[in-house]
Amino acid sequence: MSMDVLEAFNAHPELAAICGVLENVLPQNGLTNRVYRLEATRGVFFLRLPRPENAGLVDRQAEEQNLALAAKLGLAPPPLFVFPGAGILLTAAVDDVARAPEGVPGLLGDMLARLHGSGAAFAGVLEPEDVYRAQRGFLDPAVELASEIAPLDRAMRDLAREAGKAGTIRRVPVHGDLSPGNCLWTGDRLWLIDWEYSAMADPAWDLAYAILEHGFSEAQEGAFLDAYKDRQAPTGPVPGAGRLEAMKARCDAVSALWALEQVARGRDAGLFLPFARSRRDRALARVRGLI
Template sequence: MPQPGSPTPDIQDAFAAHPELRTICGAVLGAVSQAGLSNRVYRLDAERGVFFLRLPRAETAGMVNRDDEAENIRCAADLGVALGPLFCNPASGILLTRAIENVGAPPEVLCGHLGDALGQLHASGKVFRGRLDPGQVIAAQKTALGSGGQTEADVALLERALRELQPHERSGPARLAVPSHGDPSPGNCLMAPGRLWLIDWEYSAMAEPAWDLAYASLEHGFSPAQEARFLEAYRHRAGDRLCPSERDLEIMKAKCDVVSALWGLEQRLKGSDKTDFLAFANARRDRALAAVRKVTG
């Protein structure tokens, strides 16, 4: 465990702007920065316990409906799949929860816990605020990116790939939407003894079940055997009705990677230096194109 350092200026500013934080935590004795691409997250050692404090980054301003997120995380906490908020301020995006120790788990163990947690969420019958539709997300991302240079060429390439998928997609009635986490990537999965918690519900909304399942499998890098175990745990909790076919899951994987690639390009355009977002975007672009080739033959 890293030794906690002194509270950073952004933590001090948050506590000054929101006295409720000090009421809940007491004085902050130390802080350790946690991994996170779109937010600043700290583990706080304070007089009244240990907490997670999320402070949004400036470049994510306007990208998340914080009112919807606040309602959805409370709903997920009632189900026991999210840490309940101790302080949640949609206007600022600041979120405080109790901290838990992440004991970690190898993918072959985590896949079963994650499948169970997503199955519980999807089959709960809860109604989240917001709607997460890949087509709408991608259209908004294209508008945000604008035109010009290599970015425009990458967007055009991904658009052509998505058009190739269209003849292979299901037609008919509108697809079922379920309460979804939206980004069940490794950094948002905390493995406590005997159970898994999902954190960071910024992109939570009603979505097709395939969205969470595809994103989880992709970002955790599940092997075929691990993905099979993941889906088996999901079916055990949610039933066969919600589980997509192999083809539909592969199509959603392509769409998820397109969204991730465009998100990476957006972050780079906004000047975020949190990570190498160009390499991130290129890796997701290449994986999306490979998935399209797999579906279309």
């Protein structure tokens, strides 16, 4: 039995009241959190406990508000217990199928359009430039990584100059982290989990991030965007091709800095440094094609 889980149950008796007696605790995959599948006398649950090294990086009050709204929209599993002060979250278990269904890009595009067009007022604002600056601030003392970062800094300054020429962007509620691991496919539906980075933002952020993280081919990207546009049209916020390409570069830059943060925090450089370089180089190539 995991000591982390036992400590959480001891500190929060509400967990035992909901779950009953623990029978089995199974660790799940997770890069930024410790996630456990709990088999207990009152059902099967997922328990999320943040990693200590990531304390303070997420606005847990905003996450709680946004998750409640997403659950009300039928996009996220309803939370059963939330304790923002410690970042604890308990939901009923969602068993995803081993293989995603056919037509994933279209299904995801439609669901994302539902979120963006919902009119929900999420807490917080996600501005890619602000995210990048915050990450850079953390990495400033990591002088050993300066040469890895310098090309990205130049590219992001170029993109910022181009963005200044654009008009006002209407913000919508976004998930913020649409990686495949946060999209759970059951037999008949899709659930979005991990709303830690949800906020109000340019809809291009979610679109670009989903395309990159799911590795959509050109045809799949077209199906994804067509499904999104079909539900949003004619009045919804559908970003143009240039804006979407620029956002892809920003998303890759943020992902690169996130991986470099992990290296700076002492995590496995052999795992995170190659990832950071691949995302950095892809961002740089995209910026060269835009500027």
